[in-house]
Amino acid sequence: METENNKGKTVLVLGGGIGGVRVARELNKLIGNENGITLGKILIFEKEKTNLFAPSLTKMMVGERETAQIQDDLSKVALGGIEVVSGEIESVDPNTITVKSGGQTYTGDYMVVSLGTEQHDANNLSSFGHNFYTADGAASFYKQLKNFKGGKLAVVVSSLPHKSPVAPYEAAMLVDQYLRDRNLRDKTELSLYSPEKAPMPFAGDAVSGDVRSIMQKRGISYFPQHQLTGASDGQLTFTNEKGEAVEVKTDLLAYTPDHRCPAVISKSGMCGESGWVEVNPETLETSFAKVYAIGDITSIKTGDEEHLPKAGVFAQYQALTVAHNIVRQMHGKQPDKIFTAEGKYIMDQGNGKATRVGGNFYSSSLDIKESSAINHWVKILQEKSWFAGHF
Ligand SMILES: Cc1cc2nc3c(=O)[nH]c(=O)nc-3n(C[C@H](O)[C@H](O)[C@H](O)COP(=O)(O)OP(=O)(O)OC[C@H]3O[C@@H](n4cnc5c(N)ncnc54)[C@H](O)[C@@H]3O)c2cc1C
Structure with a gap:
């Protein structure tokens, strides 16, 4: 009107x-x-x-x-x-x-x-790693993954804050499943390093604990409170929660960039x-x-x-x-x-199932739903409906 x-x-x-x-x-x-x-x-x-x-x-x-x-x-x-x-x-x-x-x-x-x-490269990680927060980085990571025969694979959160608190965990789980489907999981050490004190700490201890246990069951080694301080040619240096320097070697690296x-x-x-x-x-x-x-x-x-x-x-x-x-x-x-701030956040697990974290994000009343095929399909539907509904 x-x-x-x-x-x-x-x-x-x-x-x-x-x-x-x-x-x-x-x-x-x-x-x-x-x-x-x-x-x-x-x-x-x-x-x-x-x-x-x-x-x-x-x-x-x-x-x-x-x-x-x-x-x-x-x-x-x-x-x-x-x-x-x-x-x-x-x-x-x-x-x-x-x-x-x-x-x-x-x-x-x-x-x-x-x-x-605005995304910035942290510690020159782009010289050997893949920024999976861009289409080019996600594609170049897959190009390497296709030829990966086993070794040390790391997902690294280079700094906080970063968008999509779930994405690094989801990335690790999808990669885990990819390797399982190709009988490469036994030959791969899959690790996730993050400065966060726990997975998605804003969601409370119960949600955080559930995500931790999903990763544990899949054999994904999780290193919270690890702040990246240096990187060169497959070698990463972190400072851990005790203030100690930790050296890590990677054969394949996916990372989140610095966000500004x-x-x-x-x-x-x-x-x-x-x-x-x-x-x-x-x-x-x-x-x-x-x-x-x-x-x-x-x-x-x-x-x-x-x-x-x-x-x-x-x-x-x-x-x-x-x-x-x-x-x-x-x-x-x-x-x-x-x-x-009511919302739902879906974390795909790669095995045709996904977990859903939801509730009021302004309060601590968040819960995590059993992983299910329905959530997996809801996540796919979110992508389809984004384009169908707006373009
Ligand atoms: C790997 C990954 C997985 C994710 N998974 C989920 C998920 O499962 N669920 C979920 O809810 N969210 C997820 N997200 C987060 C989600 O994509 C973002 O939160 C969302 O895109 C934010 O929308 P926005 O409009 O704030 O920013 P954006 O969508 O990033 O849009 C910002 C736009 O501004 C433009 N721009 C910036 N500077 C300029 C300039 N100077 N001039 C002109 N244009 C400019 C950029 O080109 C861009 O198009 C994920 C993100 C990533 C990277």
């Missing part, structure tokens, strides 16, 4: 990843845009031509997916009032709700920042002490009027030491909250939707 308030309003959506696409599509629907009728404009700023469904990268590591199967052309999202502005964002001014890209300046009435994380807040946002003055964009946990408002941030770029404290995990499931729920509240304001109404 067009009113004086929403007439001609423009929303700048920074990032065409999971959060950005979801918020843009929801805004388009709630504003009432159709092909031929544009009641409000939504500009998505994105440097990549394609949208990648990162939760399927672990499947790429074991040859169950190729890049083309887990990405789609972002221009397909440009329906109704949505336009895609292709290119690197050069600067952002949250005071004036302005974005510069391709030498042009764009001004909006509202802004939603969903630029995710995208520089264009750090420079904009939007980041807090955490180095990330700190938002109202229920409304995702930043400290700038009419400027919101969602997804991995945000930092939301859930306890003394814990933060809301950087996960697509939350980026999507946050997108729905923000879109709803922006459109309410366009109609001169008070925002009335809050983000509750």
Whole structure:
């Protein structure tokens, strides 16, 4: 419905990843845009031509997916009032709700920042390891895995925080199954090193303990509180919980990169002490009027030491909250939707089954469901419905 308030309003959506696409599509629907009728404009700023469904990268590591199967052309999202502005964002001014890209300046009435994380190489790991948080890294890991005949294989979390708290554990389990299916498991020492004190500590002791015991049953050696300090030519150095240096040799390495807040946002003055964009946990408002941030770029404290995990499931729920509240304001109404951090997170185990961690991530009331075939299929459905529903 067009009113004086929403007439001609423009929303700048920074990032065409999971959060950005979801918020843009929801805004388009709630504003009432159709092909031929544009009641409000939504500009998505994105440097990549394609949208990648990162939760399927672990499947790429074991040859169950190729890049083309887990990405789609972002221009397909440009329906109704949505336009895609292709290119690197050069600067952002949250005071004036302005974005510069391709030498042009764009001004909006509202802004939603969903630029995710910037990945950096830690300790020059890329010289011999594979960053499975990128499509190229997941593909190059699989290329090596296909020729792997046994030896020392490590999954390493190079630093905290990282997105998808489950991905390193899922990666280790999918690789474990791959090797079992090829009778190579007995010839392989499979290990996971992480600075975390336990698997997914934010989920509480019960969930953490369950994940630990799943790995133990599969013979995956787990080394928590191991901070990577050096790496060269297959040799890794960690500092363990006692402050001792631990040397480890690997024949094949999959690692997570260093995650940082995208520089264009750090420079904009939007980041807090955490180095990330700190938002109202229920409304995702930043400290700038009419400027919101969602997804991995945000930092939301859930306890003394814990933060809301950087996960697509939350980026999507946050997108729905923000879109709803922006459109309410366009109609001169008070925002009335809050983000509750209810969510489910599925960890595939490679054997046709998956485990589900779910509940309210703002409280400690999380539980882990018995591993089941249904959860495995739900995870596959998440990938299929992402593309079917948004592209
Ligand atoms: C291996 C792996 C497994 C995962 N598994 C799961 C899972 O099972 N469940 C789950 O919920 N989540 C999972 N995730 C996490 C999930 O992918 C992210 O949490 C989600 O993508 C966050 O959405 P976002 O919009 O915040 O960021 P992104 O989806 O990363 O989007 C950010 C976008 O901003 C763009 N951008 C950045 N800087 C600029 C710039 N200067 N100019 C223009 N564009 C820019 C980027 O190109 C990118 O497209 C996984 C992630 C990985 C890597």
